Amino acid sequence: MNLSLIIDVIPRLMDGLVLTIGLTLAAVVIGGTLAIPMALMRTSSSAIVYLPAQIYTFVFRGTPLLVQLFLIYYGASQIGWVRFGFLWPILRDPLWCAVIAFSLNHAAYTAEILRGGIRAIPAGEIEAGKALGMSYTLRLRRLVLPTGIRLALPAYANEVIMMLKASSLASTITIMEVTGNARKIVAQTFSPYEVFISAALIYLAITLLTTQFFRLVEGRISRSDRRPRSGPRITFARGRTGMKLAVQEGGK
Amino acid sequence: MIELQGFAGQLVAGASTTLGLATTSLVFGVAVGLCGAIAKQSDVAMIRAAAILYTTVIRGIPELLIILILYFGGTVALTALAGRYAEINAFTSGVFALSLVFGAYATEVFRAAIRAVPHGQIEAARALGLPSVLIWRFVILPQMWRHALPGLGNLWLTLLKDTALVSVVGLEDLMRKTGIAAGATHDPLTFYCAAAAIYLAFTSASIIGLAQLEHRASRGARFAM
Numbered sequence: 428m429n430l431s432l433i434i435d436v437i438p439r440l441m442d443g444l445v446l447t448i449g450l451t452l453a454a455v456v457i458g459g460t461l462a463i464p465m466a467l468m469r470t471s472s473s474a475i476v477y478l479p480a481q482i483y484t485f486v487f488r489g490t491p492l493l494v495q496l497f498l499i500y501y502g503a504s505q506i507g508w509v510r511f512g513f514l515w516p517i518l519r520d521p522l523w524c525a526v527i528a529f530s531l532n533h534a535a536y537t538a539e540i541l542r543g544g545i546r547a548i549p550a551g552e553i554e555a556g557k558a559l560g561m562s563y564t565l566r567l568r569r570l571v572l573p574t575g576i577r578l579a580l581p582a583y584a585n586e587v588i589m590m591l592k593a594s595s596l597a598s599t600i601t602i603m604e605v606t607g608n609a610r611k612i613v614a615q616t617f618s619p620y621e622v623f624i625s626a627a628l629i630y631l632a633i634t635l636l637t638t639q640f641f642r643l644v645e646g647r648i649s650r651s652d653r654r655p656r657s658g659p660r661i662t663f664a665r666g667r668t669g670m671k672l673a674v675q676e677g678g679k
Numbered sequence: 680m681i682e683l684q685g686f687a688g689q690l691v692a693g694a695s696t697t698l699g700l701a702t703t704s705l706v707f708g709v710a711v712g713l714c715g716a717i718a719k720q721s722d723v724a725m726i727r728a729a730a731i732l733y734t735t736v737i738r739g740i741p742e743l744l745i746i747l748i749l750y751f752g753g754t755v756a757l758t759a760l761a762g763r764y765a766e767i768n769a770f771t772s773g774v775f776a777l778s779l780v781f782g783a784y785a786t787e788v789f790r791a792a793i794r795a796v797p798h799g800q801i802e803a804a805r806a807l808g809l810p811s812v813l814i815w816r817f818v819i820l821p822q823m824w825r826h827a828l829p830g831l832g833n834l835w836l837t838l839l840k841d842t843a844l845v846s847v848v849g850l851e852d853l854m855r856k857t858g859i860a861a862g863a864t865h866d867p868l869t870f871y872c873a874a875a876a877i878y879l880a881f882t883s884a885s886i887i888g889l890a891q892l893e894h895r896a897s898r899g900a901r902f903a904m
Contacts, residue, residue: 489836489882490875491843493854498875501867588739595741599847606744619751627740627748634739 432621433628436612440626446522446604448633450594453526455587458533463572465534466541480538487535492593496528500600525597533590540586544579545571577648584641588634595630605629683873686860690870693856694877700773700842700852705835707778712785717815719790730786737783743844746776750848773845781838788830792823825896832889836882843878853877 468480487495503509503518517523552574556566576583598607609626613619683690718730737745753767753775796819804814846854857874861867 486875486879489879491840491854491878493843493846494857494871494875494878497858497861497867498871501861502871503868505866505868592741595743596844598743606741606747609744610747613747613751619748619755623744623748623752627736627744630741630744631736631739 429618429621432616432618433625436622436625437629439612440605440608440622440629443603443605443608444629444633446597446602446607447591447594450522450525450529450597450602450604451587451591454529454533454590454594457526457530458590459537461530461534462537462541465538466545466575467567467571469538469542470545484535484539487532488539492528492532493596493599495532496525496596496600499528500524521597521600521602525594525600525602529590529594529597532593533586536586536589537583540582541575541579543582544577545575547578548574580641580645580648584638584645587641588637591634591637592630683860683870684864684866686856686864686870689856689860690853690873690877693851693853694881696770696851697839697842697853698881700770700777700845700850701835701839703774704777704781704838704842707774708781708785708834708838709831711778711782712789715782715786716789716793719786720793734783734786737779742776742780742841743847745780746773746844746848749776749779769845769848769850772848773842773850777838777841777845780841781834784834784837785831788827788834789823791830792825792827793819795826796822825900828889828893828896832885832893835889836885839881839885840878 465480465483468476469484471477499518500521503524509515509518518527548571552570553566556570561569594604595606597604598610601607603611605626609622612622616622715730715733718726721727721730750767750769750772753772754765757765757767800818800822801814804818809817842852843854846852846858849855853874857870861870864870
């Protein structure tokens with residue numbers, strides 16, 4: 428094993444880092460946006476509403492991401508209206524195929540996680556909203572989504588890291604992100620140990636940073652969740668929306 | 680349609696390789712995970728640190744990269760050992776990689792499950808004078824399975840899907856057979872849909888099986904609600 432090669436190769440692998448992070452961020456943003464309505468559909472009591480979302484999450488969570496990626500990259504060109512439609516410039520580009528596949532996949536997993544968060548909201552909170560005469564959208568905005576997202580955050584952090592790691596699959600459709608770059612350099616130098624270990628170090632660094640980032644966010648976001656030390660008390664929290672009355676029960 | 684232009688047999692052969700790879704990795708992965716969980720409970724700081732290092736590193740690296748490292752690295756190591764060019768089998772390196780990954784996640788699952796065993800049980804066993812090997816064998820392990828099962832089930836579903844990655848290093852599994860068929864017939868849409876359907880069938884069957892296993896494992900357990 429050649430230690431200096433491990434270090435020498437890192438700057439060359441870093442060229443792919445932009446793509447790795449870009450792909451992950453794109454999937455997280457697009458997938459996350461898709462996941463919110465899907466999670467709400469999943470929690471509906473009407474079969475017409477929850478069934479499509481349930482089938483979607485079942486299919487995307489039940490098949491390997493690699494199959495989904497290849498299906499979009501190799502398969503989409505076979506469909507006539509895609510080939511001659513406005514989508515073709517997009518689906519011809521492997522980068523877009525990867526973004527689409529990752530986003531759809533991430534959306535399915537995130538929807539399921541968010542549904543778990545929404546279902547964990549104490550029923551009393553929603554009932555209180557109803558009792559106060561809040562409309563559905565207002566309850567959604569003030570109660571369901573903020574609390575649901577907060578409760579789902581630890582699981583979601585894991586999912587983002589999974590997505591970050593899954594972005595390495597883009598190397599199988601010619602995208603030169605960190606893994607793709609590593610494979611190219613291995614083919615040139617034939618020192619797989621050193622190059623792949625450098626790539627592994629880069630991934631390890633980003634996953635650890637991401638974990639830290641989510642730990643910080645969790646700490647910030649759950650500040651208001653901490654129970655007061657003793658006795659029930661009434662606090663007047665000042666926020667952007669003016670005065671809000673919050674009755675908190677005494678915890679431990 | 681079912682004929683798949685003569686490639687149906689190939690796909691079935693690939694699917695059986697996929698299942699073989701997944702079950703072999705499951706067996707080794709569970710063993711690795713158990714060792715990891717026991718190591719994390721160890722009194723020796725070095726062993727604990729090694730277990731933590733293992734789970735942190737493996738869980739922070741893409742599965743694909745681990746497969747590539749073990750396949751290409753394994754070939755280099757074998758060549759050095761044998762003194763001539765030797766290539767590691769894709770199946771072996773796949774089992775190795777997937778077991779390592781499964782083991783890292785299973786370590787956490789088992790650790791949580793071990794903690795779920797009431798402490799009084801272990802104290803009772805100590806009070807009866809059981810040596811620690813027997814405490815593991817008769818008290819902790821039988822009782823923790825019930826708690827570990829849901830987590831292990833999820834890991835199995837992930838493992839099943841991760842086997843597709845081993846096709847990248849040339850294992851003739853379902854994914855690679857599908858790729859070959861798609862290339863030969865110029866009909867990737869049909870073949871990748873077929874592959875997706877087969878994977879979906881595997882995961883669906885697993886979900887049903889796991890539900891029954893969980894039901895069986897929790898017989899005799901009392902629930903508050």
